[in-house]
Amino acid sequence: MNIVKRELKANLKSVIIWGVAIAFLVTVWMIEYESFAGNPAIDELIAAIPQEMLAVLGMQDFTLSSLNGFIGSISLYLYLLLGIQAILLGSSLIAKEERDRTAEYLFTLPISRRRVIVGKTIAAIINLGLLNLVTLLAMILSTLSYDKGEDFYRFIGLTFVALFIIQMIFLSIGMLISSISKNHKKSGNISVSILMITFLISSLINTVDRLSFLKYIIPFKYFETSYLLNEMSLNPIYLVLSILIIVVGIGGTLTLYPKRDLALS
Amino acid sequence: MNVIEIKNLTKYYGGSLGINDVNLEVKEGEIFGFIGPNGAGKSTTIRLLLGLIYPTSGEAKLFGKDAIEFGPEVRKDIGYLPSEIFYYDKMKVIDLLNYSASFYDKDCTKRIKEISNIMELDLNRRIDDLSYGNKKKVGIVQGLLHEPKLIILDEPTGGLDPLMQQKFFNLLKEENERGATIFFSSHILSEVQELCNRVAIIKEGSIVEVEDIQTLRENNxxxxxxxxxxxxxxxxxxxxxxxxxxxxxxxxxxxxxxxxxxxxxxxxxxxxxxxxxxxxxxxxxxxxxx
Structure with a gap:
């Protein structure tokens, strides 16, 4: 418990900054929607853009004049932004003790490394949850004045569950990378590179059909809004894959990190 | 009883040698000096004892229990002062000490006050505002606040002025009289001379000599x-x-x-x-x- 508390306190500032930034962004996006709302001209405009172009932006399947369609078109960017936050949090969660050279203090206390990681992971999940709720709240508040379809709240709910799963996936990948790599400077870079590469591949898949088999390893493809909108549920295959990645990531960290030499000065 | 028992302990970092086939026994109540030049393997040995790194071969026992398998348990009775002190910069000294104390199953508030008074440590300052010597004082309080049965010190005097060093040594002597065993690593021999009963000399990763300090000085x-x-x-x-x-x-x-x-x-x-x-x-x- 003491570890959870300390971690939450240590990360409070960063959560607030991320929360404010994301809430601001969501609000701006939803104000932008005002000019799209119920305006068929925007759909005609979009229809005029080549399909390939839209595919790269991940916008090919949406009616931007409807609220659900608009939110669908921005959700990929929410996945990306909160994914970055999550993977950075995950990799620094473990690596920062070695980076700040506090490992020699923390890990000579009478607590096992595994329990330290469990505490840190709990704190990180709370951290992700808070950020998710702030984003959700910003979304709900900034759409209050718009006409909403009857399935709006179900759709929003699903989107944010999907968002949380994506956050968890990247958290656990970040943790695993930094628990394997003894070079704490590198693990942050590797983590962000992995995230950016998966994001680029996810736009490539939209345009190049032959690459579509890659979608199973690209978390950004797991909960595409077109599926959410049509089925009003999360795709069970990807749900299982997600859980698998999270279990491997966190489980791997819990097994590997306690066994390796700490990088001390 | 042996508080520390090291058998054939060897550690390689990749291909380079840390320590080779180290054997040591430290008895309960001893003040044991661990002497050697920088890079001889003193810190490596201590970090192996504390489970920060893992041996290539051999084993170490603390209070008769395997140092790795029972790591968290044996560390309840160990106070450790590393050669370089790093804490969470943004924390206040008192918060850091209370946080440390929260890992032990006893109330340490009284001892925190006592030792900080002796060491003249201001508890309300932030860690990153502290000088090297003041950080060392935090380290001393943190290492001793739970009244450990074994105190492990790695080059402990750097940054302390002679007056503080004397106060610290007196503190250690008191702890020793209370029954604590002290394992003291240093390359400064005069400090060891003042405190220790026995010394081991380590050179290039191997123990060259273990001797009674009296024998060393008087009979030779x-x-x-x-x-x-x-x-x-x-x-x-x-x-x-x-x-x-x-x-x-x-x-x-x-x-x-x-x-x-x-x-x-x-x-x-x-x-x-x-x-x-x-x-x-x-x-x-x-x-x-x-």
Missing amino acids: YKKIAVVGDDLSKETFELDGVTELIQEEDELTFFYKGDINLITKALSSIDAKDITIEEPTLEEIFMHYYE
Whole structure:
């Protein structure tokens, strides 16, 4: 418990900054929607853009004049932004003790490394949850004045569950990378590179059909809004894959990190 | 009972040697010195004891229990002061100490106050505002606040002024009288000389000698200096004489052996002045380092 508390306190500032930034962004996006709302001209405009172009932006399947369609078109960017936050949090969660050279203090206390990681992971999940709720709240508040379809709240709910799963996936990948790599400077870079590469591949898949088999390893493809909108549920295959990645990531960290030499000065 | 028991402990970092086949036993209540130059393997040994790194082969036991398998359990009774102190910069000293205390199953508030008073540590400052010496004081309080049965110190005096160092040593002596065992690593021999009962000397990853500090100092070497005209080196070229140096009218050397032989040699010369002293540990250990 003491570890959870300390971690939450240590990360409070960063959560607030991320929360404010994301809430601001969501609000701006939803104000932008005002000019799209119920305006068929925007759909005609979009229809005029080549399909390939839209595919790269991940916008090919949406009616931007409807609220659900608009939110669908921005959700990929929410996945990306909160994914970055999550993977950075995950990799620094473990690596920062070695980076700040506090490992020699923390890990000579009478607590096992595994329990330290469990505490840190709990704190990180709370951290992700808070950020998710702030984003959700910003979304709900900034759409209050718009006409909403009857399935709006179900759709929003699903989107944010999907968002949380994506956050968890990247958290656990970040943790695993930094628990394997003894070079704490590198693990942050590797983590962000992995995230950016998966994001680029996810736009490539939209345009190049032959690459579509890659979608199973690209978390950004797991909960595409077109599926959410049509089925009003999360795709069970990807749900299982997600859980698998999270279990491997966190489980791997819990097994590997306690066994390796700490990088001390 | 042995508080520390190290058997054939070996550690390689990748291909480079940390320590090789180290064997050590430290008894309950001892103040044990661990001496060697920088890079000899002192910190490696200590980090292996604390489970920060894992041995390539061999084992270490603390309080009779395996240092790795029972790591968290044995660390309840260990206080550790690393050579360089790093804490969470943004925390206040008192918060850091309370956080440390929260890992032990006892109330440490009284001891925190006592030791900080002795060490003149301001508890309300932030860690990153502290000087090197003040951080060291935080380290001392943090290492001792739970009244550990084993205190492990890695080059503990760096950054402390002589007055503080004396206070710290007195604190350690008190802890020792209370029953705590102390494992003290250093490359500064005079500090070890002041505190320790026994010492181990480590060089290039291997233990070269484990000795009682009394035996080392009393029964072995004498440091002798003779001043006089017409001194000749040949007079003192005897068995047991080392480091024989002549400088103008002064001869200095170390002697180990039958004291009568050397007094006979001394009486045969026309001397103006003679001093015979105990060599410092530094001087005794010189030949281990060479």
